[in-house]
Amino acid sequence: MPRYKLTIEYDGSKFSGWQRQEGTPSVQQSLEEAIAAFCGQPLTLHCAGRTDAGVHALAQVAHLDFSEAYDPHRILMAINAHVRPQPVSVLSVEPVAADFHARFSATARHYRYRIVNRRAPPALDMGRAWHVPVALNADTMQEAAKRLLGHHDFTSFRDSHCQAKSPMRTLDALSVTRYEQDIVVEASARSFLHHQVRIMVGTLALAGRGKWTAEEVAAALAACDRTAAGPTAPAGGLYLTGVDY
Amino acid sequence: MPRYKLTIEYDGSKFSGWQRQEGTPSVQQSLEEAIAAFCGQPLTLHCAGRTDAGVHALAQVAHLDFSEAYDPHRILMAINAHVRPQPVSVLSVEPVAADFHARFSATARHYRYRIVNRRAPPALDMGRAWHVPVALNADTMQEAAKRLLGHHDFTSFRDSHCQAKSPMRTLDALSVTRYEQDIVVEASARSFLHHQVRIMVGTLALAGRGKWTAEEVAAALAACDRTAAGPTAPAGGLYLTGVDY
Numbered sequence: 001m002p003r004y005k006l007t008i009e010y011d012g013s014k015f016s017g018w019q020r021q022e023g024t025p026s027v028q029q030s031l032e033e034a035i036a037a038f039c040g041q042p043l044t045l046h047c048a049g050r051t052d053a054g055v056h057a058l059a060q061v062a063h064l065d066f067s068e069a070y071d072p073h074r075i076l077m078a079i080n081a082h083v084r085p086q087p088v089s090v091l092s093v094e095p096v097a098a099d100f101h102a103r104f105s106a107t108a109r110h111y112r113y114r115i116v117n118r119r120a121p122p123a124l125d126m127g128r129a130w131h132v133p134v135a136l137n138a139d140t141m142q143e144a145a146k147r148l149l150g151h152h153d154f155t156s157f158r159d160s161h162c163q164a165k166s167p168m169r170t171l172d173a174l175s176v177t178r179y180e181q182d183i184v185v186e187a188s189a190r191s192f193l194h195h196q197v198r199i200m201v202g203t204l205a206l207a208g209r210g211k212w213t214a215e216e217v218a219a220a221l222a223a224c225d226r227t228a229a230g231p232t233a234p235a236g237g238l239y240l241t242g243v244d245y
Numbered sequence: 246m247p248r249y250k251l252t253i254e255y256d257g258s259k260f261s262g263w264q265r266q267e268g269t270p271s272v273q274q275s276l277e278e279a280i281a282a283f284c285g286q287p288l289t290l291h292c293a294g295r296t297d298a299g300v301h302a303l304a305q306v307a308h309l310d311f312s313e314a315y316d317p318h319r320i321l322m323a324i325n326a327h328v329r330p331q332p333v334s335v336l337s338v339e340p341v342a343a344d345f346h347a348r349f350s351a352t353a354r355h356y357r358y359r360i361v362n363r364r365a366p367p368a369l370d371m372g373r374a375w376h377v378p379v380a381l382n383a384d385t386m387q388e389a390a391k392r393l394l395g396h397h398d399f400t401s402f403r404d405s406h407c408q409a410k411s412p413m414r415t416l417d418a419l420s421v422t423r424y425e426q427d428i429v430v431e432a433s434a435r436s437f438l439h440h441q442v443r444i445m446v447g448t449l450a451l452a453g454r455g456k457w458t459a460e461e462v463a464a465a466l467a468a469c470d471r472t473a474a475g476p477t478a479p480a481g482g483l484y485l486t487g488v489d490y
Contacts, residue, residue: 009368056369080366089368121325123254123334124301124373 001065004075005096006031006045011087012056013127013236019050027051027088031062034082038075039066048102048243049109052195054127054235058112059091061243063102069095100245108172108244109192113185113201114237117178129182130201130237136208138178144207145174145185147218148200154193155224157203159232162194167224169193176204183208186241195232203230246310249320250341251276251290256332257301258372258481264295272296272333276307279327283320284311293347293488294354297440299372299480303357304336306488308347314340345490353417353433353489358446359482360428374427375446375482381453383423389452390419390430392463393445399438400469402448404477407439412469414438421449428453431486440477448475 008031016024020032028045036042047062066075072093079090099105114129116122117136122129148157148171155167173188185204187197203220206212212220212230220228253276261269265277273290281287292307311320317338324335344350359374361367362381367374393402393416400412418433430449432442448465451457457465457475465473 009365011369011371058369076365084366087368087371089365091363091365118336120254120321120334120336121329123332124256124303126256126332128369 001067001098002069003063003065003096003098003100004072005094005100005102006062006064006079007091008057008060008062009089009091010057010060012051012054014087015053017051017053017055018047018060025086027057027060030083030086030088031079031090034079035064037082038078039070041067046102048106049192049240051238051240052235055238055240056128056236057240059242060240061102061106061245063096063100102243105245106191106243108188108190109240110242110244111187111192111197112239112241113187113197113233114239115183115185115201115205115233116181117183118181127236130234132183132205134209136183136205137210138176138183138208140210140214141176141183141185141204141208144204144212144214144217145176145200147214148174148221152221153224154196154221156220156226156229157196157199158193158226159195159199160226164193167193169196174200176208198233198235198238199226199229199231201233201237205233206230246312246343247314248308248310248341248343248345249317250339250345250347251307251309251324251335252337253302253305253307254334254336255302255305257296257299259332260298262296262298262300263292263305270331272302272305275328275331275333276324276335279324280309282327283323284315286312291347293351294437294485296483296485297480300483300485301373301481302485304487305485306347306351306490308341308345347488350490351436351488353435354437354485355487355489356432356437356442357484357486358430358432358442358478359484360430360446360450361426362423362428363426372481375479377428377450379454381428381450382455383421383428383453385455385459386421386428386430386449386453389449389457389459389462390421390445392459393419393466397466398469399441399466401465401471401474402441402444403438403471404440404444405471409438412438414441419445421453443478443480443483444471444474444476446478446482450478451475
């Protein structure tokens with residue numbers, strides 16, 4: 001059973017999330033239907049990170065096993081042809097070893113969060129960024145972000161529906177940068193808890209507005225209580241930008 | 246009659262263009278309906294450049310006359326509230342002199358054209374860039390672009406439906422820059438002919454593919470014949486990025 005690694009871009013605003021769900025469009029279903037149309041068999045895709053409804057990907061990674069070997073370029077062209085007009089695109093296809101697993105072999109996941117920080121709502125970035133009309137101080141957000149780096153119990157930054165066994169995670173990078181009216185948050189870790197990036201961004205935004213100090217963000221982490229942290233930032237601003245193996 | 250200048254962003258993929266047309270959604274209609282809901286009167290917006298179906302704007306400019314003076318911030322908030330959920334956003338509102346005209350007072354118009362130059366079709370940039378799957382050499386395109394600068398008869402780069410009286414235009418800037426998989430063309434002129442930017446980009450792409458030399462692009466200009474230039478690049482890659490007064 002030859003195994004292939006796929007790197008995938010998608011516009012999450014058109015889907016109920018990565019994972020197949022009865023009665024709603026998912027990225028997984030769109031791709032699996034395109035794959036079945038190509039090879040004539042129902043196959044299952046396993047992804048690195050099951051993104052929520054509205055969350056985008058610039059480079060999601062998934063693997064699947066075909067019953068026979070195909071030319072990677074042919075797989076890419078066929079899936080992209082069959083998946084149209086869904087906003088999903090396979091960027092690359094590579095043969096991988098039989099023990100490669102998109103989810104379990106991953107050593108790091110990288111996410112980007114985009115905030116449009118201006119009075120007027122975004123037109124072109126509708127559903128692709130969080131609109132924050134009040135002024136945010138990116139430097140203050142960056143200071144607060146540093147308090148979340150490292151190995152911690154991230155219970156405060158974990159959705160109540162999170163199914164992970166442990167709330168312990170190691171946050172390797174969390175940076176906040178302003179580009180004119182855009183504020184971009186970049187986050188990297190081996191793995192994240194459910195909604196972790198979005199709750200971290202929602203909390204950093206409180207610091208950016210001057211409502212919380214960096215100390216208060218650190219205290220929210222130490223509280224190990226979801227109600228101690230800020231709100232969950234909207235899904236549309238979040239992008240899975242890469243997975244390391 | 247107090248006159249106001251509006252700067253406007255929109256996602257052109259949802260509209261049949263700027264201009265009102267019976268039975269199809271237009272940017273102008275969306276905004277004029279929002280304005281009527283605010284002030285209770287039907288008013289007409291005059292814009293700097295009537296963009297075609299699918300063409301986007303980061304900073305279109307338009308003016309209108311209210312029957313009474315309003316606070317500019319109130320105008321902005323009211324139009325943006327009423328225009329939802331259309332992908333149109335008023336970025337700024339300024340009072341201007343009675344002789345200001347969005348179209349006739351403009352001294353320069355700036356457009357950007359985005360090409361996604363990679364094998365895989367764009368998912369997030371579907372309808373927001375031209376997908377060119379074969380390799381383009383941006384340096385060759387830049388060389389060819391230089392041949393179009395200056396004051397010329399641009400008949401070769403003018404749509405057959407263009408209603409301008411004269412084909413003479415002065416192209417002040419035309420640059421081609423690669424940013425990883427994206428190629429961005431920036432064009433500036435006092436005014437452009439109908440489809441001029443898109444035909445220039447379609448022609449530069451022939452140079453980027455190695456099919457035409459810079460000399461052949463110059464010869465196409467000199468021919469003063471639409472059939473001598475390249476194809477019209479798709480609308481979705483074009484953005485009106487600013488207007489000078």
